[in-house]
Amino acid sequence: xxxxxxxxxxxxxxxxxxxxxxxxxxxxxxxxxxxxxxxxxxxxxxxxxxxxxxxxxxxxxxxxxxxxxxxxxx
Amino acid sequence: xxxxxxxxxxxxxxxxxxxxxxxxxxxxxxxxxxxxxxxxxxxxxxxxxxxxxxxxxxxxxxxxxxxxxxxxxxxxxxxxxxxxxxxxxxxxxxxxxxxxxxxxxxxxxxxxxxxxxxxxxxxxxxxxxxxxxxxxxxxxxxxxxxxxxxxxxxxxxxxxxxxxxxxxxxxxxxxxxxxxxxxxxxxxxxxxxxxxxxxxxxxxxxxxxxxxxxxxxxxxxxxxxxxxxxxxxxxxxxxxxxxxxxxxxxxxxxxxxxxxxxxxxxxxxxxxxxxxxxxxxxxxxxxxxxxxxxxxxxxxxxxxxxxxxxxxxxxxxxxxxxxxxxxxxxxxxxxxxxxxxxxxxxxxxxxxxxxxxxxxxxxxxxxxxxxxxxxxxxxxxxxxxxxxxxxxxxxxxxxxxxxxxxxxxxxxxxxxxxxxxxxxxxxxxxxxxxxxxxxxxxxxxxxxxxxxxxxxxxxxxxxxxxxxxxxxxxxxxxxxxxxxxxxxxxxxxxxxxxxxxxxxxxxxxxxxxxxxxxxxxxxxxxxxxxxxxxxxxxxxxxxxxxxxxxxxxxxxxxxxxxxxxxxxxxxxxxxxxxxxxxxxxxxxxxxxxxxxxxxxxxxxxxxxxxxxxxxxxxxxxxxxxxxxxxxxxxxxxxxxxxxxxxxxxxxxxxxxxxxxxxxxxxxxxxxxxxxxxxxxxxxxxxxxxxxxxxxxxxxxxxxxxxxxxxxxxxxxxxxxxxxxxxxxxxxxxxxxxxxxxxxxxxxxxxxxxxxxxxxxxxxxxxxxxxxxxxxxxxxxxxxxxxxxxxxxxxxxxxxxxxxxxxxxxxxxxxxxxxxxxxxxxxxxxxxxxxxxxxxxxxxxxxxxxxxxxxxxxxxxxxxxx
Numbered sequence: 045x046x047x048x049x050x051x052x053x054x055x056x057x058x059x060x061x062x063x064x065x066x067x068x069x070x071x072x073x074x075x076x077x078x079x080x081x082x083x084x085x086x087x088x089x090x091x092x093x094x095x096x097x098x099x100x101x102x103x104x105x106x107x108x109x110x111x112x113x114x115x116x117x118x
Numbered sequence: 119x120x121x122x123x124x125x126x127x128x129x130x131x132x133x134x135x136x137x138x139x140x141x142x143x144x145x146x147x148x149x150x151x152x153x154x155x156x157x158x159x160x161x162x163x164x165x166x167x168x169x170x171x172x173x174x175x176x177x178x179x180x181x182x183x184x185x186x187x188x189x190x191x192x193x194x195x196x197x198x199x200x201x202x203x204x205x206x207x208x209x210x211x212x213x214x215x216x217x218x219x220x221x222x223x224x225x226x227x228x229x230x231x232x233x234x235x236x237x238x239x240x241x242x243x244x245x246x247x248x249x250x251x252x253x254x255x256x257x258x259x260x261x262x263x264x265x266x267x268x269x270x271x272x273x274x275x276x277x278x279x280x281x282x283x284x285x286x287x288x289x290x291x292x293x294x295x296x297x298x299x300x301x302x303x304x305x306x307x308x309x310x311x312x313x314x315x316x317x318x319x320x321x322x323x324x325x326x327x328x329x330x331x332x333x334x335x336x337x338x339x340x341x342x343x344x345x346x347x348x349x350x351x352x353x354x355x356x357x358x359x360x361x362x363x364x365x366x367x368x369x370x371x372x373x374x375x376x377x378x379x380x381x382x383x384x385x386x387x388x389x390x391x392x393x394x395x396x397x398x399x400x401x402x403x404x405x406x407x408x409x410x411x412x413x414x415x416x417x418x419x420x421x422x423x424x425x426x427x428x429x430x431x432x433x434x435x436x437x438x439x440x441x442x443x444x445x446x447x448x449x450x451x452x453x454x455x456x457x458x459x460x461x462x463x464x465x466x467x468x469x470x471x472x473x474x475x476x477x478x479x480x481x482x483x484x485x486x487x488x489x490x491x492x493x494x495x496x497x498x499x500x501x502x503x504x505x506x507x508x509x510x511x512x513x514x515x516x517x518x519x520x521x522x523x524x525x526x527x528x529x530x531x532x533x534x535x536x537x538x539x540x541x542x543x544x545x546x547x548x549x550x551x552x553x554x555x556x557x558x559x560x561x562x563x564x565x566x567x568x569x570x571x572x573x574x575x576x577x578x579x580x581x582x583x584x585x586x587x588x589x590x591x592x593x594x595x596x597x598x599x600x601x602x603x604x605x606x607x608x609x610x611x612x613x614x615x616x617x618x619x620x621x622x623x624x625x626x627x628x629x630x631x632x633x634x635x636x637x638x639x640x641x642x643x644x645x646x647x648x649x650x651x652x653x654x655x656x657x658x659x660x661x662x663x664x665x666x667x668x669x670x671x672x673x674x675x676x677x678x679x680x681x682x683x684x685x686x687x688x689x690x691x692x693x694x695x696x697x698x699x700x701x702x703x704x705x706x707x708x709x710x711x712x713x714x715x716x717x718x719x720x721x722x723x724x725x726x727x728x729x730x731x732x733x734x735x736x737x738x739x740x741x742x743x744x745x746x747x748x749x750x751x752x753x754x755x756x757x758x759x760x761x762x763x764x765x766x767x768x769x770x771x772x773x774x775x776x777x778x779x780x781x782x783x784x785x786x787x788x789x790x791x792x793x794x795x796x797x798x799x800x801x802x803x804x805x806x807x808x809x810x811x812x813x814x815x816x817x818x819x820x821x822x823x824x825x826x827x828x829x830x831x832x833x834x835x836x837x838x839x840x841x842x843x844x845x846x847x848x849x850x851x852x853x854x855x856x857x858x859x860x861x862x863x864x865x866x867x868x869x870x871x872x873x874x875x876x877x878x879x880x881x882x883x884x885x886x887x888x889x890x891x892x893x894x895x896x897x898x899x900x901x902x903x904x905x906x907x908x909x910x911x912x913x914x915x916x917x918x919x920x921x922x923x924x925x926x927x928x929x930x931x932x933x934x935x936x937x938x939x940x941x942x943x944x945x946x947x948x949x950x951x952x953x954x955x956x957x958x959x960x961x962x963x964x965x966x967x968x969x970x971x972x973x974x975x976x977x978x979x980x981x982x983x
Contacts, residue, residue, distance in 0.1 A: 048593030052603065060788070064783040082669045082891035085781075 121279045126189060126220060127204035128213050129175030130754045132232045134158075135763070136204055137172040140272060162272060165894045171198060177212075179219040191222055199279045202271065204230045204262070205243060207237040210426055218294045222322040224264055226278040226285035227255045230271050235261045236757065241429030252806070254292030255285065263760050267805045293321065294417035299401060300409060304328060310391060327410070329407045348635040353807065386654035437635075437755040444636070445753075450643040457636070459719040465624035466704050466718030473619030474704065482612030483581045490576010498570035503862060504543070506552070511539035512561040524724075533558040544712070544868045573717050583608050598805065601792055602796040606842060606855055609863075610787025613854030614779045614847045617701035620850035622772050624700055628665060629767040633759035637662060642753060649732045657687040661694050661729060666771060668692040672899055682742045688899050689731045689909040693886040693916075694725040697775060698846035699884055705850050706772035710876040711862040721884055728885055728916060731955060738959045783844045790814065790841060790848075790855050809856065827940040828882060828918065829875030829925035839840050839882065845889045865979065873933040879927035 070085030127133045127142075141160030162168035166720045171191040183235050190691045203220050205213035210231075220227050231237075231244060256274050271581045278285050309322040312610070323338070346532070395406050402409050443449060470738070480486030485494065513523040521528060540555040572578040580588075583604055588599045631637050641662060646653025656678050664671025671691045678684040695703060701722075707717035736742040796805055797812040810833075818833025821840070825831045834856045844847035857863035871879065871902035886909045887893060897906045926944035929935040 046594045046596065048386050048590070049596040049599050050235060052590065052599050056602070056607075056788075060785060063784055066781055080894065082667075085777075 121165075121276060122198040123162070123168060123170050123200045123202055123279075124193060124198035124225075124793055125170055125172045125195075125202050126193070126206065126216070128177055128206065128209075128216060131175070131204050131206040131209075131213065131261040132409045133172060134201075136230065136232065136260070136268070137170060139262050139265055139268045139570040140170050143641055154439050165276065168272075168276060171196075174707070176216065176900070178216055184775070193220075193225065198225060199282070200275045201225050201227045202230055202234050202275055203227050204260075207231045207233045207259075208240070208242075210244065211418055211422050212419065215414060215758075218414045218417060219293070219322075220257060221253060221289045221294075222319070222325065224286050224290075224317070224322070226254075226320040227289060228254065228271065228275050228278050229255055229257045230260050230267075231257060231261050232260050234259045235264055235266070236755065239693070240435070243427045245427075245666040249421065252292065252425065253420045254288040254290075255377070261777065262626055263757070263763070286714065290321065295325075295410075296417065299398060300413055306394050307391050309405060312710070321367065322829050325410060325915050328395055329410055330396045332397070357799065371637075375714050379416070387700055397798065435755065437753075437941070440756055441639070441753065445642055447646075451647070452641075455723075456495060457631070458515055458722055460633070460843070461627045462623065462718035462722050465620055465627060465700070466707055467713060469623050471713055472621070472702075473623075474617055474669060474708070477619055478613075478616035480579075481581055482608070482616045483576055485580040485584055487570060487572070487575065488577040488579055490578070492576070495570060495575040496573055498575075500915050502567055502569050505542050505564035507543070508556045508560055508564040509538070511554075512537065512556045512558075512564075513539070515539035515556075527720055529558060542869045551872075582612065588784055594958075596953050598795075600726065601795065602788065603922050605858075606787050606791025609854045609858075610790065610851030612780050612782050613705075613850050613863075614701055615776065617704050617850070618772060618776065620701055621697060621775055622703050622768060625666075625768040625771045626698070626764065626981045629764045630759050633757075633764055635754045638753050647730070648733065649886060651730065651737070654683055657683060657733070660687050660691045664691045664694045664696055666697055667774075668696045668888050669895045671696070672892060675899060682744055685900065685905060685909075686733065686736050686742045689736070689912055690729045692892055692913065693728045693885055695721050695884055696846070696888075696892075697771060698778075698889065700852045701847055702842075702878055702883055705867075706880045710873065712869055717880075721880065724881060724920075725884065728920065731951075732912075732916065735951075735954050743959070747774040775855060781848065784802050785848055785849050786848045787855060790837070790852050792881070793817070794837075794856055814856075824918075825879075825921075827884075827925070827943070828878045828921040829929060829935070830871060830879040830882075832870065839879075839886070842883055843887060843890060845891075846885065848882055872932070873928035874925050874934045875933055877928060878921040881924050882917045882921035885913065885920055887913050919949075919951075923948060 067085060071081045074081040137158060137160065142161055142163040158172035160170050160172075162170055175190060176189045179190045179193075180918060192198075199922050201220055201223070205217060217227070229247070229249070231249075234244075237244060242261070246257045246259055256278060258267055258271045258274055260271055262268070279323070293301070295304055304321065304324045307327050308320045311320055311323055311327075396412055398409065399406055404412070423768055437674060444453060476486060478540050486492075494682075505540040511533070516523055516528070516532050519537055520533055520536060521537065523536070525531075526982050537558065539561075541556070542551045542552055543548075543554050545552040555608060578862045586605055587600070588607055590603060595603075615933070625973070628637075631640075632926075641655055641658050644658045648655050648658060657675075660671045660675040663669075663674050672688055672693075675687040675691065678687055703718055703721045707713060711717050792807050794813060794815070796803065797816070799806050809815060814837050815833045818835075818837035820841075821834040822831045823834055824838075830836075834853070837856070838849045838852040841852045853867060854863055857866040888896075893906070893910060896909050897903070900906045900909065920946050922940065926938075930937065930941065
C-alpha cells in the first residue's frame with residue numbers, strides 16, 4: 045500500500061470520525077436540552093424560530109372562539 | 119448578579135425579531151418541562167450576565183390557552199427580574215390589555231412600543247411620556263425589524279432591575295381599577311388574603327379571587343411556596359448557618375404542607391369573597407370576569423384617547439386594501455396557486471437551474487469557463503460524448519459477433535460481417551428516447567471525433583473531481599481509493615451540493631413570502647378549503663413549516679388540541695416536499711424531463727392534493743371523525759421584507775443542508791459505493807466488475823418486485839429509494855454513485871426510465887415514509903409505537919398507490935406500456951378511492967348521545983311495560 049493511499053485513508057477516517065462525533069454530540073445535546081436530535085444537529089434556529097413563532101401566533105388564540113367564524117380576522 | 123429578562127407580548131408583535139436583535143446569535147431552543155411549547159432563551163448581546171427568555175405570544179394572562187398558562191406559570195414561579203412587554207404600536211389598544219395584567223405582577227415592566235416606523239409612516243403619533251405617566255412604567259419606542267431603539271431598551275431593562283422597588287411601587291400606584299366600587303371590593307379581597315400573600319402581588323391575587331380563577335389553588339400554592347422560601351432565606355441569612363442534610367426533607371415537607379395550606383386557604387377565600395363578588399355582580403348586572411375586562415378596557419380606552427393621535431382614523435390601511443384582493447373569496451385560491459407555482463418554477467426550472475447547471479457541470483463536473491467560447495466547447499463535448507456512445511455500441515455488437523475491436527483490420531472485418539450497433543439517446547425536441555443505429559461508416563466517423571481540449575476554447579477552471587483526480591494520481595493512491603473518493607464521495611456529495619443554488623433560490627423566495635406576511639394569508643386561504651372538507655386550518659400550519667423541514671413541521675402539530683386532528687396532521691405533514699426533497703425534484707426535472715417547467719410546481723401541488731384527499735378520507739373513519747376545531751387567526755400587516763433577515767433565514771437553511779451533505783450524505787455515499795462495488799464473485803467476496811453482482815444489487819433485487827407495477831423495478835431505483843429513508847438527498851447521491859458519478863450520469867438516468875416510470879418514482883419518493891429524523895419526530899409526537907407504525911405504513915401505502923396510478927395511467931397515455939393486470943388493479947383502486955372520497959361521512963354518535971338514546975329507549979320500554 046503506497047504512502048499516498050495511507051494518507052488518503054487517514055483523511056477519510058478523520059472525516060467519518062468527525063461526522064460520527066458531531067452526530068453523537070448532537071444526540072447528547074438533544075438529551076440534555078430535550079429537543080429533537082435533528083434540531084440539535086441542525087443549528088438553523090432563527091429561521092425555525094421564525095416559522096414556529098408564526099405557528100404559535102396563528103394557533104395561540106384558538107379557544108373560546110365559537111362565536112367567531114373560521115378564518116375571520118381578529 | 120445575573121439578570122433574567124422575560125420577553126412578553128401578543129403574537130405577531132415582532133417578539134421573535136426583538137429576541138433575535140437582543141441576543142444576536144446567542145440563542146438556544148429547549149422544551150418547557152412537562153409541556154409542549156418551546157422555550158427560547160439567549161444571552162443579551164453585550165452583557166453575558168443578562169439572560170433573555172422569550173415567552174409564547176399571548177393575548178392575556180387568563181388560563182384559557184396552553185400558551186397563556188405557560189407564560190403565567192413562568193412569570194409567577196420563576197419570577198424574572200424584569201419584563202419587557204413588546205406591544206404593536208399600530209395596534210396599541212388591543213396590546214395594552216396584556217400590559218395592564220403584567221403591571222400587576224410585582225415585576226418591573228419596560229414597555230417596548232414596536233413598529234414605530236410604521237406608526238410614523240401612517241402619520242400617527244404616540245405620546246410616549248403621557249403613556250409612561252398613565253401606566254407608571256418606562257416606555258421605549260423601537261423598531262425591532264430595523265434594529266432601532268434596541269440598545270436603549272436593553273439599557274432601560276437593566277436599569278429597571280437596579281431600581282426594582284421604586285418601579286414596582288409606581289406600577290402599583292397606577293392601577294387600572296379606578297371605579298370606586300370595584301377598587302373597594304378588590305381592597306377588601308386583598309385584605310382577606312393570608313398575611314404572607316398581602317405583598318406586592320396582592321392586587322393580582324385579589325383580581326384572580328374576584329374573577330373566580332380556576333387555577334386559584336395552584337396560584338396560592340405558588341405564592342405560599344414563594345413566601346415560605348423567602349422566609350427560609352431570611353432566617354438562613356440571619357443565622358448564617360446551613361443544614362444541608364435536613365434542608366431537603368424540610369423542603370419537601372414544606373411543599374406538601376404549602377399545597378394543603380393553599381387548598382384550604384382557597385376554600386376559605388372563596389367563601390369569604392363570594393358575598394363581596396356577588397354584591398358587585400348584582401350592582402353591575404354582569405359576571406365578575408366581565409366586570410374586570412370592562413374595567414381594563416375602559417382604562418385602556420382613556421389612555422388611547424390621550425396618547426394616540428391617528429391621522430387617518432377610520433380609513434382602510436394599505437394591508438387591508440391588499441387583503442381585499444389577496445384573500446378575496448374568488449381570487450385567493452388562483453393567486454395562491456400562481457404564487458406557489460412561481461416559487462417552484464423559479465427555484466427548480468429557471469433561475470435555480472442556471473446556477474445549478476454551472477454547479478453540477480462546472481464545479482462538481484469537468485470544470486467551467488471563466489472566459490471564452492463555452493458554447494463551442496459544449497457542442498464539441500456533446501459530439502465527443504455521442505461519438506463515444508456510438509463507439510461503445512458498435513464495439514459491443516462486434517464483440518457479441520466474436521470480433522476483437524483491438525485487432526488490426528477490425529473495421530474491415532466488421533464491415534464485411536455487416537456489424538450494426540445501437541444505443542438510445544434522448545431527443546430534446548421530441549422529448550422521447552430515440553434509437554440510434556451505428557454501422558461501420560458511423561463508427562469510423564465516431565473514431566475521428568477527438569476529445570476537445572477546453573483550454574483551446576478559453577480560460578478553463580477545472581472542476582473539483584478533476585482537481586481531486588489529479589491530486590490522487592500525484593499521490594499514487596490505489597485505484598480502489600481513487601474510486602472511493604471520486605465515484606463514491608465526490609460523486610455522491612457533489613450531486614447533492616450541486617443543487618444548493620436551487621435550494622438558495624427556494625429558501626429566498628419562501629423567506630420573502632414569510633417576511634412580507636403572505637405565508638399567514640396562505641393558512642387563512644386554505645382554511646376555507648380545509649373547512650369545506652371538515653378539516654381545520656390549524657392543520658395547515660405544520661404543513662407550511664414542513665416546506666422547510668418535516669421535523670419542525672411535525673413538532674409544530676403540538677399546538678393542535680384535538681388528539682385525532684393532531685394525529686392526522688402528523689401523518690400527512692411530510693407529504694409536502696421538504697427542502698431535502700427539492701434536489702430529488704430538480705434531479706428528475708433536469709435529468710429526465712429535460713428541465714420541463716411543470717415538474718417542480720406539480721410536485722408541490724401533488725403534496726397538497728394528497729394531504730387534502732387524505733384528510734377527507736381519514737375524517738370519515740372512526741379514528742379521526744369529529745368536528746374540525748375552530749381556527750381564528752390574526753393576519754399581520756404587510757411590510758417590506760428586511761434584506762438581512764431574509765438572507766439570514768436563507769443562509770441558515772442552506773447551511774443546515776450543506777452540513778447534512780458533509781455528515782449523513784458523506785457516510786451514506788461511502789457505504790453505497792462500497793456495497794455497490796463489492797460482492798460475492800467466483801473467487802469469493804471482493805470487488806466486482808459488474809455492479810449487478812454487488813451486495814447492493816442483491817439487496818435491491820430482494821425488494822424491487824414491489825416496484826415492478828410502478829414501472830421502476832430495477833435494483834438501482836429500489837436501492838436509491840431505500841437510502842432516501844436515511845435522508846432524502848441520499849436518493850440523488852445514490853443515483854450519482856450507481857449511474858457513474860461525474861460522467862454523464864444524467865444521460866444514464868434518462869435511458870433507464872421512461873417518463874411515466876420516472877414520475878411514478880418521483881411521486882413515490884416524495885410521498886413515502888420520510889427520513890429517519892422525521893420518523894423519529896412522528897414517534898415522539900404520537901408517543902405510541904402502533905400509531906407511528908400506522909403513520910409510516912399509511913404514507914408508504916399512499917405513495918405506492920399514487921405511483922401505481924401515475925405509471926399505469928400516464929404510461930397508457932404516453933404509450934409506454936400496454937394494458938396489463940396491474941392496470942386493472944390501478945383502475946379498481948382509483949374507483950374505490952373516488953367512492954371513499956365522495957361518500958357521505960358515516961353518522962357517528964358521540965358516547966353522550968348514545969347514552970341519551972339508550973336512556974330514552976329504556977324509559978320508553980319502562981312506560982310500555
